[in-house]
Structures are given as C-alpha cells and as structure tokens.
Amino acid sequence: MARFRVCPDAGFYFDKSAESLMKVNAVAGVVSLLVAGIMAVGVILTRWQEVHLLPADLFYQALTLHGINALIFWIIFFEIAILYFASSTLLRCRLAAPRWAWFGFLLMVIGAVMNNVAVFQGKSSVMMTSYAPMQAEPHFYLGLILFAVGALIGCFVFLGTLVLAKDDKTYEGSVPLVTFGALTACIIAVFTIASGAIILIPTYLWSIGYINHIDAEMYRLVWWGMGHSSQQINVAAHVSIWYLLAGILFGARPMSEKVSRGAFLLYILFLQLASAHHILVDPGISSEWKVFNTSYAMYLAVLASMIHGLTVPGSMEVAQRAKGLTKGLFEWLRKAPWSNPVFSGFFFSLIIFGFIGGITGVVMGTEQINLIIHNTIYVPAHFHATVAVGTTLAFMALTYLLIPVLFRRELFLPQIAKLQPYVFSAGMTLMILFMLGAGTLGVSRRHWDMDFTGAALSFEYPGTAYVMMAIAGIGGVLAIVGGAMYVIVTVGSLVLGKKLDASAGLLQSFGLSLSPGNYNVEIAEPLLMAPKLTVEEHGSAGFEAPGTFVLAMALLVCFVVYYFINWDYLASVWPLS
Amino acid sequence: MPQDDNPPKPEPVPFFQRMLDNPFLLLFIGVVVPTVFYILWGIMEIATIPVAP
Numbered sequence: 244m245a246r247f248r249v250c251p252d253a254g255f256y257f258d259k260s261a262e263s264l265m266k267v268n269a270v271a272g273v274v275s276l277l278v279a280g281i282m283a284v285g286v287i288l289t290r291w292q293e294v295h296l297l298p299a300d301l302f303y304q305a306l307t308l309h310g311i312n313a314l315i316f317w318i319i320f321f322e323i324a325i326l327y328f329a330s331s332t333l334l335r336c337r338l339a340a341p342r343w344a345w346f347g348f349l350l351m352v353i354g355a356v357m358n359n360v361a362v363f364q365g366k367s368s369v370m371m372t373s374y375a376p377m378q379a380e381p382h383f384y385l386g387l388i389l390f391a392v393g394a395l396i397g398c399f400v401f402l403g404t405l406v407l408a409k410d411d412k413t414y415e416g417s418v419p420l421v422t423f424g425a426l427t428a429c430i431i432a433v434f435t436i437a438s439g440a441i442i443l444i445p446t447y448l449w450s451i452g453y454i455n456h457i458d459a460e461m462y463r464l465v466w467w468g469m470g471h472s473s474q475q476i477n478v479a480a481h482v483s484i485w486y487l488l489a490g491i492l493f494g495a496r497p498m499s500e501k502v503s504r505g506a507f508l509l510y511i512l513f514l515q516l517a518s519a520h521h522i523l524v525d526p527g528i529s530s531e532w533k534v535f536n537t538s539y540a541m542y543l544a545v546l547a548s549m550i551h552g553l554t555v556p557g558s559m560e561v562a563q564r565a566k567g568l569t570k571g572l573f574e575w576l577r578k579a580p581w582s583n584p585v586f587s588g589f590f591f592s593l594i595i596f597g598f599i600g601g602i603t604g605v606v607m608g609t610e611q612i613n614l615i616i617h618n619t620i621y622v623p624a625h626f627h628a629t630v631a632v633g634t635t636l637a638f639m640a641l642t643y644l645l646i647p648v649l650f651r652r653e654l655f656l657p658q659i660a661k662l663q664p665y666v667f668s669a670g671m672t673l674m675i676l677f678m679l680g681a682g683t684l685g686v687s688r689r690h691w692d693m694d695f696t697g698a699a700l701s702f703e704y705p706g707t708a709y710v711m712m713a714i715a716g717i718g719g720v721l722a723i724v725g726g727a728m729y730v731i732v733t734v735g736s737l738v739l740g741k742k743l744d745a746s747a748g749l750l751q752s753f754g755l756s757l758s759p760g761n762y763n764v765e766i767a768e769p770l771l772m773a774p775k776l777t778v779e780e781h782g783s784a785g786f787e788a789p790g791t792f793v794l795a796m797a798l799l800v801c802f803v804v805y806y807f808i809n810w811d812y813l814a815s816v817w818p819l820s
Numbered sequence: 821m822p823q824d825d826n827p828p829k830p831e832p833v834p835f836f837q838r839m840l841d842n843p844f845l846l847l848f849i850g851v852v853v854p855t856v857f858y859i860l861w862g863i864m865e866i867a868t869i870p871v872a873p
C-alpha cells in the first residue's frame with residue numbers, strides 16, 4: 244500500500260492524506276485573508292479622515308471582520324498546514340490520525356463561518372478582543388470556540404506525527420530545526436487555546452444568559468493569555484519558515500543548531516508571559532506582576548528573536564560566501580535572487596519584522612514609555628509590522644514555493660508574483676511608519692472620527708496628525724493592492740496555472756489527491772543527519788558573516804536612538820523636572 | 821558521511837539535547853510556566869482586590 248509521493252522538483256515526500264489536508268487548510272486560509280483584505284478597504288479609507296468612507300456602525304463591523312479574519316482565521320488555517328508540512332513532509336512520516344485531522348478542519352471551517360455570520364448580521368461588532376461587558380451574539384463566541392477546538396486537534400495530530408516518526412525511525416538524531424520551531428509554535432498554541440477556552444466558554448454561557456456576570460478585568464487578563472500568545476505562535480511559525488526558506492533557497496545551514504534551538508526554548512519558556520504588556524495600564528494588578536512578566540521574562544524572549552534575526556541572514560550569508568560571493572560586506576545580499584518572490588517575500592518579512600516590529604515592540608513593552616502610545620494607532624502600526632508583514636509575508640513567500648511543489652501548478656502571472664512582495668511591503672511600510680507617527684501624536688486606535696463631531700468631550704489633533712493618517716491611508720491602499728496581487732496569483736495558479744502533473748485538475752487544487760500512480764513510495768528513505776559543520780565546532784560564526792553583523796549593529800543603533808527619543812518625549816509630555 | 825578516518829563511536833547524547841528531543845516535556849514546561857506566572861498569579865492579584873464598600 245503505497246502512500247508517499249516524491250516531488251520530482253523538490254524531493255519532498257508528501258504523505259497522501261497530509262497532502263490533501265495541507266491543501267485545504269492553505270486554501271481556507273487564503274479565503275479568510277481575502278475577506279480580511281476586502282474589509283481592510285473599509286477600515287483604512289475610514290481612518291483616512293478626508294475620505295471617511297464608512298458610517299460608524301459599518302466601520303466597527305468592518306474592523307471586527309478585518310481583525311478576526313486576518314489575525315485568527317487566515318493565520319491559523321495556514322499554520323495548521325505548516326504543522327502538517329513540518330511533521331509529515333519534513334520527517335517523511337505518514338500523518339497520525341488523518342480522520343481526526345479532517346474532523347478538526349471541519350470544526351475550524353464551521354467555527355469560522357459561524358463567527359463571520361454573527362459579525363455580518365451586525366450585532367456582534369465587538370472587535371476581535373470582544374471585551375466584556377460588551378456582548379456579542381452567542382454564535383460569535385461559539386464559532387471561535389469550535390474553531391479553537393479544531394485547531395487544538397490539529398496540534399495533537401502534529402504531536403502524534405512526531406511520536407509516529409520517532410517510533411518508525413523515519414529520521415536520524417533530533418528532528419530538524421524547522422520541525423523544532425513548528426513544535427514550539429504548537430506548544431504555544433496549546434497554551435493559547437487553553438486560555439481561550441478558559442475565558443470564551445464562560446463568556447459564551449454569559450451571552451446565552453447562563454452566567455450573569457463576567458468580570459471585565461479577569462476577562463482582559465485571561466483573554467490576553469490567548470490574544471498575545473497566539474501572536475507568538477505566529478512568530479515561532481514564521482521564524483521556522485525563515486529557516487526553511489533560507490535552507491531551500493541558499494542551501495544555508497543554521498549557524499549553530501544549539502543556539503537556534505536554545506532560542507526556541509526561550510520562546511517556550513518566556514514568550515507567552517509577555518501577554519502582560521496588554522495589561523500594563525490596567526489598575527488593580529501589581530507592578531511586581533507587570534514588571535516580572537514584561538521586563539525580565541520578555542527580554543529573554545526578545546533575546547531569542549534577536550538570535551533568530553541574526554542567525555537566519557547569517558546562515559544565508561555564510562552559504563552565499565561559500566559560493567564565492569565574498570566581495571565587500573554585502574555582495575552576498577546584492578546578488579541574492581531578488582526577482583524570486585520566495586526570496587524577496589522572506590527577506591522583507593525578516594527585515595520589517597526585525598527593524599520595525601521588533602524595535603517598536605520593545606518600546607511599547609516598556610511600562611513607562613508605553614504610557615505615551617497606549618491604545619493609540621501606534622499599536623496597530625506595530626502589529627502590522629509583526630503579523631501583517633512578518634508573518635503574513637513569510638506565509639506568502641512560502642505559498643509561492645508550495646504552489647508548484649504541493650499543488651503541482653505553475654505560478655499564474657509570474658510577473659505579478661515577482662512584484663507582489665515589493666508592492667505589499669512598500670505599502671505596509673508606508674502605512675506603518677505614518678501610523679506610528681500619528682500614534683505618537685495621540686491619534687486613537689479603533690476610533691471612527693478623529694474630528695469628534697458632536698462629541699461631549701472633544702479634542703483637536705494637530706494638522707500633522709491628519710496628514711500622517713492620510714499618508715497612512717495611501718500606504719494602506721497600496722498594501723491592499725499588494726494583498727490582492729497575492730490572491731490573484733494564488734487563486735489564479737490553482738485554477739488556471741499550467742499543470743505540472745497531468746492529474747493536477749481543479750479538484751486536486753482544492754484538496755483531492757493526484758492520480759494514484761503518483762503515490763508510489765511505500766516507505767520513505769529515512770532522513771539522515773547532515774554532516775557536522777566546521778563553523779559550529781569553532782563557535783566563531785559571528786565573524787563568518789560580517790555583513791549580518793553590520794546589519795545587527797545598525798538595528799542596535801536604531802533601537803538605542805529610538806528608545807532614547809521616546810524617553811525624552813515622555814519627559815516632555817509629562818514634565819517632572 | 822563523517823569525514824573522520826576512523827569509524828565514529830556513537831557519541832553520548834548530551835542532557836540538554838535529550839531534553840529538547842522530548843516534545844512532551846517541552847509541552848509541559850511551555851504550559852506550566854505561563855499558567856503559573858501569568859494566569860494564576862494574575863488571577864490572584866485580581867481576586868484579592870478589595871470589594872468597594
């Protein structure tokens with residue numbers, strides 16, 4: 244009974260059932276992203292005050308749909324596909340319990356649809372955080388709960404596959420680093436979903452009248468155990484993708500497996516504690532709790548991100564230099580395949596995540612300077628650098644890789660694909676930088692009307708704030724164009740792309756297997772341990788990659804300067820001298 | 821293939837690597853640490869806020 248297909252181009256082993264599951268999860272993710280993107284039009288054109296497209300109720304409805312579909316449904320569907328890829332495909336092992344995996348997927352689809360229906364009906368515009376005592380309709384919460392249970396099943400299928408692979412000895416030594424990163428994501432996901440269950444189940448019971456009170460602070464605390472941690476699933480997942488893509492594109496090997504794995508361990512230990520930064524200005528919780536969770540613990544998690552941010556481009560630099568691209572500090576980078584969207588998407592994801600997302604994240608996570616920007620549009624600016632560029636663009640880059648390999652179709656409109664990461668990154672960066680600026684001037688997030696027309700307590704923003712929101716609006720529109728390009732290329736490839744296998748028809752693009760003849764490998768060749776790297780033995784990797792070292796120093800300088808400016812600004816808005 | 825001349829002896833797996841190779845141990849750590857420091861500690865703080873008279 245043969246079950247594996249070996250991809251003739253990439254050499255990946257695809258287990259028949261894992262393959263179908265990866266396809267359907269990825270497709271469901273893209274559909275969610277499409278909904279989120281359409282809603283983004285309404286959101287950004289309303290925040291651009293001169294356009295002010297939507298009336299208040301529709302704005303909050305669109306914002307709810309945008310946040311949930313982008314942050315939860317798109318990313319988590321795609322992540323489940325990644326978990327199956329990192330376990331079954333990378334370990335060359337059949338997927339554990341495919342029926343359970345299908346059941347989980349079904350729950351996720353039902354949950355996502357149910358939640359969307361609730362918001363579209365108009366009485367659940369509570370935004371993705373759905374803070375109690377604001378109440379949505381019961382099926383809003385029920386949809387999220389079903390989705391989460393489905394995702395949890397996916398996590399256990401992943402863990403089960405790791406166990407199977409070990410028992411069947413499909414690999415030598417330890418699991419590959421990418422799989423280890425995916426394991427990190429899975430572990431964080433289990434905590435995330437558990438927190439979600441602890442808070443959303445009572446909230447659901449409250450919405451149907453079974454419980455009469457949900458404490459607002461308790462809700463915020465536990466909700467952010469889910470809300471923040473789920474972002475850390477994304478970080479672990481997209482960092483794993485970076486390692487994967489650096490390996491595939493350049494044959495790069497991690498500079499030090501030990502250090503990279505240690506960094507993932509720091510994520511497992513500390514990343515989730517940083518959830519506390521969302522509670523930084525809440526009364527009633529002690530400074531000890533806030534300081535422990537957001538300083539000591541968070542900096543260790545940030546350290547881990549800096550390690551990944553250094554070793555991923557570092558490993559790429561080492562690999563490129565080994566191919567003779569040794570001129571100057573940056574020949575290895577200049578001569579990278581910039582017209583391949585897999586590379587450009589990956590690299591922009593890394594740079595924008597590190598430089599913008601990372602620096603603003605540490606600034607926001609600092610209790611004192613958080614006060615300047617708390618609940619301003621600075622916050623969405625920050626997390627668009629992390630999730631909308633860091634994670635989303637990494638997943639987009641991976642999609643371009645997977646369309647030929649997994650779906651057996653050529654890319655549709657490759658010229659558009661080539662430009663897509665540039666358009667999306669440029670638009671996003673413009674939007675992010677100007678929203679950061681506007682936020683520093685105090686412009687609120689989730690705020691329909693900067694003019695405060697008819698409000699009892701109003702406030703007049705400086706003209707610069709309006710200009711900044713307008714430029715952010717232009718950037719946002721450009722980013723939406725970039726997002727649309729992605730959807731056109733992916734959907735176009737699945738439907739119209741040139742078939743790389745005669746049996747890769749329309750239904751095969753949406754989950755069916757290829758013709759039986761493709762699955763002609765019964766037991767995959769075990770994955771062998773790679774030979775030892777000399778670099779690792781000497782521990783001198785820092786100097787093997789001088790260009791990366793310079794980039795890291797540039798990041799440090801930007802950080803220090805920006806950090807100082809913020810403290811200085813704090814001193815001026817709040818004169819204590 | 822290892823480049824050594826003499827056939828390699830199986831190296832003992834270091835403790836740290838054995839720990840990282842155990843997904844369920846990591847799962848345990850990854851769930852317990854935030855549950856204790858973030859959730860339980862946080863809930864205790866909220867639960868001990870005195871009720872307004």
Ligand code: HEM
Pocket residue numbers: 280283284286287290306307309310311313314318370371372620623627630631632635674687688689690718719720722723726
């Ligand atoms: C395609 C271009 C996109 C544009 C133009 C855009 C624009 C915006 C804007 C302007 C806001 C803030 C609205 C406000 O607080 O008043 C927002 C919120 C948000 N965006 Fe995006 N976004 C885009 C893509 C994404 C992506 C890809 C993700 C995630 C993967 C994402 C996740 C979110 C989330 C979670 C919120 C917060 C919603 C809330 O406050 O409840 N966005 N977006």
Ligand SMILES: [Cu+2]
Pocket residue numbers: 470471474517518520521
């Ligand atoms: Cu957070």
